[in-house]
Amino acid sequence: MGNSELKTRRLALILAALVATATLALGLAACGGGGVEGDGETAEAETVKLAGKPSGELTISNWPLYIDENTVSNFEKQSGVSVKYIEDVNDNAEFFGKMQPLLGQGESGGRSIFVVTDWMANKMHELGYLQGFDPAGLPSFEKNLRAELKSPSYDPERAFSAPWQSGMTGLTVRTDLAPDVHSICDLFDPQYKGKVEMLTEMRDTVPLVMKCMGVDPEGADEGEWLAAIDKIQGAVESGQIRRFTGNDYARDLTSGDAVAVIGWSGDAVQLQADNPDIEWRMPTEGCILWSDNMVIPVGAPNPTAAEAWIDYVYEPEVQADIAEYVNYVTPVEGVKEILAERDPELAKNQLIFPDESFTKNCTIQPTPTGEEEQKITAAFEAVLNG
Amino acid sequence: MKLGRRTVPYALLAPGAVWLVLFFVVPLYYMGKLSLESGTVGSLEFNWHWANYSDALSLYDTQFVRSFLYAGTATAIALVLAYPLAYVIAFKAGRWRNALLFAVIAPFFTTYLIRTLAWETILSDQSPVVEVLDTLGLAPGGHVLATGGAVIAGLTYNFLPFMILPIYASLERIDVRLIEAAKDLYASAAGAFWRVTLPLSAPGVVAGTLLTFIPASGDYVNAQFLGSAGNQMIGNVIQSLYLKQTNYPSAAALSFVLTALIMVAVLVYIRFAGSEALMGEEAR
Numbered sequence: 001m002g003n004s005e006l007k008t009r010r011l012a013l014i015l016a017a018l019v020a021t022a023t024l025a026l027g028l029a030a031c032g033g034g035g036v037e038g039d040g041e042t043a044e045a046e047t048v049k050l051a052g053k054p055s056g057e058l059t060i061s062n063w064p065l066y067i068d069e070n071t072v073s074n075f076e077k078q079s080g081v082s083v084k085y086i087e088d089v090n091d092n093a094e095f096f097g098k099m100q101p102l103l104g105q106g107e108s109g110g111r112s113i114f115v116v117t118d119w120m121a122n123k124m125h126e127l128g129y130l131q132g133f134d135p136a137g138l139p140s141f142e143k144n145l146r147a148e149l150k151s152p153s154y155d156p157e158r159a160f161s162a163p164w165q166s167g168m169t170g171l172t173v174r175t176d177l178a179p180d181v182h183s184i185c186d187l188f189d190p191q192y193k194g195k196v197e198m199l200t201e202m203r204d205t206v207p208l209v210m211k212c213m214g215v216d217p218e219g220a221d222e223g224e225w226l227a228a229i230d231k232i233q234g235a236v237e238s239g240q241i242r243r244f245t246g247n248d249y250a251r252d253l254t255s256g257d258a259v260a261v262i263g264w265s266g267d268a269v270q271l272q273a274d275n276p277d278i279e280w281r282m283p284t285e286g287c288i289l290w291s292d293n294m295v296i297p298v299g300a301p302n303p304t305a306a307e308a309w310i311d312y313v314y315e316p317e318v319q320a321d322i323a324e325y326v327n328y329v330t331p332v333e334g335v336k337e338i339l340a341e342r343d344p345e346l347a348k349n350q351l352i353f354p355d356e357s358f359t360k361n362c363t364i365q366p367t368p369t370g371e372e373e374q375k376i377t378a379a380f381e382a383v384l385n386g
Numbered sequence: 387m388k389l390g391r392r393t394v395p396y397a398l399l400a401p402g403a404v405w406l407v408l409f410f411v412v413p414l415y416y417m418g419k420l421s422l423e424s425g426t427v428g429s430l431e432f433n434w435h436w437a438n439y440s441d442a443l444s445l446y447d448t449q450f451v452r453s454f455l456y457a458g459t460a461t462a463i464a465l466v467l468a469y470p471l472a473y474v475i476a477f478k479a480g481r482w483r484n485a486l487l488f489a490v491i492a493p494f495f496t497t498y499l500i501r502t503l504a505w506e507t508i509l510s511d512q513s514p515v516v517e518v519l520d521t522l523g524l525a526p527g528g529h530v531l532a533t534g535g536a537v538i539a540g541l542t543y544n545f546l547p548f549m550i551l552p553i554y555a556s557l558e559r560i561d562v563r564l565i566e567a568a569k570d571l572y573a574s575a576a577g578a579f580w581r582v583t584l585p586l587s588a589p590g591v592v593a594g595t596l597l598t599f600i601p602a603s604g605d606y607v608n609a610q611f612l613g614s615a616g617n618q619m620i621g622n623v624i625q626s627l628y629l630k631q632t633n634y635p636s637a638a639a640l641s642f643v644l645t646a647l648i649m650v651a652v653l654v655y656i657r658f659a660g661s662e663a664l665m666g667e668e669a670r
Contacts, residue, residue, distance in 0.1 A: 100427060100632070120463055127428045236615040243532045243614040257511045257531060322669045374426055374631065383628045385449065385618040 047132040054308035059084040062115040068325035081305045092120040103129040108297035110305040119367035121161045121293045122154035124207030130160045131296045137307035140314040144333045162310045163291035163331035169204040170287040178276045181260040183284040184212040197261040200244045202380045211285035217366045225376045233383045264318025265351045266328045421638035438639035457602035460541035468549035476557035532614035540608035548597040556590025562567040
């Protein structure tokens with residue numbers, strides 16, 4: 001009798017302790033914010049308010065190995081702004097996953113500039129997570145942005161996104177093992193069964209397959225996206241497509257496990273240096289052009305310095321240093337002329353300085369939006385995870 | 387202040403309890419709430435959206451079945467490989483015992499990801515392993531990498547030590563005099579093993595299978611790097627929902643379903659194998 005009473009009392013004590021700690025923890029968690037729900041409205045996009053001369057501190061988030069060694073310190077010397085340059089963007093979706101809870105509350109985690117790919121810039125803008133530029137702070141950007149990049153469908157006025165570097169998505173082939181692959185349609189040729197790979201990046205893979213099907217990806221509707229995804233699904237079921245990859249197609253091409261893949265132009269410059277049999281080819285249907293863009297998030301401290309940075313890298317001499325180091329397609333006019341003197345070989349490379357006839361059939365990377373996006377993404381992910 | 391005898395246990399319990407509440411109960415609560423929301427990122431709304439659960443089951447039943455199939459197969463293969471190895475280390479290795487145990491753990495000095503990526507090289511199309519398998523007709527389509535077989539091989543390899551160590555621990559504890567007694571009483575070597583050694587090592591086998599099967603069911607690394615589109619496991623779906631589709635509610639619901647299914651499977655298994663086997667003699 002007394003014993004059972006004791007047990008009950010002990011149990012009560014344990015429960016009380018548990019409830020107390022749980023309440024405390026919940027309180028802490030609530031103070032810390034978190035959760036992923038927003039307020040349900042798309043915020044009216046605010047615009048950068050310039051405040052005199054740039055000064056103070058500036059934090060920039062960019063992808064790894066995407067800048068030369070001198071540009072940041074040169075900018076600091078010239079402008080007097082002290083820069084914290086962090087390379088913490090490895091994947092658009094993952095970076096979004098990391099920042100979204102903050103952005104949802106109008107904070108940017110202390111960062112004033114993110115560098116994200118077109119579709120992610122678009123998505124962030126739609127969610128009201130970005131600030132519009134004040135053109136007054138961006139004279140070089142207005143003047144030197146290359147013409148073909150001036151009006152992408154998601155930001156026709158370039159009002160909130162400034163390209164950092166661009167690239168092309170097309171075919172990367174082993175010239176010794178698949179000499180005859182010249183088009184995206186050739187990837188569906190049964191003689192390469194089990195040796196073909198495509199990218200897990202939906203906005204590269206699906207639009208290229210649309211091109212093979214004779215559909216213009218620019219402004220394609222939901223049905224056309226889904227039809228292309230169906231075609232890819234068919235190639236998976238027949239064993240034509242070995243697997244879907246990110247940059248790791250490099251390994252499979254090098255070993256010969258894959259002979260023709262959908263791949264990025266920037267990678268190919270480096271891969272070719274290691275293995276001369278690897279070559280990036282412009283598909284006969286054309287390529288996908290994408291850009292990684294500098295954007296200014298909501299709640300960004302020191303937007304004045306952020307605009308100063310954007311404008312600084314649009315000076316051709318500054319951009320030439322970056323282009324020489326990263327080997328991607330530069331978005332700035334006049335860089336080729338500067339590099340032609342410094343490094344003529346580099347200035348001739350079509351993958352770094354593609355001329356208009358080279359990219360004439362290419363499309364700026366399209367992206368579905370809103371509910372359509374969720375549905376199409378789900379369909380594509382269902383193929384990847386089938 | 388002198389702590390009363392009664393309060394001491396609670397004081398000792400407190401750090402663990404706080405830890406458990408902070409890092410298990412609280413996240414679980416948020417996950418539970420999230421799993422009942424609907425809408426897209428930026429406009430998620432809590433509205434008891436139970437459809438996330440029914441959708442999770444109906445849309446991804448294939449991946450669930452596949453996950454348990456792969457994890458189960460990997461566990462079975464690991465058991466077949468691990469038992470003899472653990473037996474040798476425990477009873478026959480002599481002075482090599484520590485060296486062999488070290489060899490079992492040695493791969494853990496490399497990260498999980500690198501160990502998995504190494505299999506891309508081992509199972510590459512031109513590798514000797516695959517050429518032998520191909521000659522034997524065991525590599526349909528001429529390749530092993532990017533198939534379900536490669537995923538199972540990766541899972542087996544990565545979780546093998548979790549099978550070996552508990553089995554070794556339970557074998558090593560066995561009093562050899564019991565086996566000698568069995569032989570004195572005219573049991574054959576096989577008979578002694580079957581009626582003395584094996585039952586006494588059952589706790590290790592049960593612990594080993596659980597330690598292998600549970601993490602293998604939720605794994606996504608092996609399927610991502612060694613599998614292809616038709617070999618993705620439920621972990622890959624959850625990863626894709628969270629990070630690529632930013633469909634947090636479905637991902638949360640799917641995680642709960644996975645947890646529940648694994649718990650049911652484990653309870654059934656323990657019921658079948660007996661909790662005594664799991665806890666050893668102490669449970670009696």
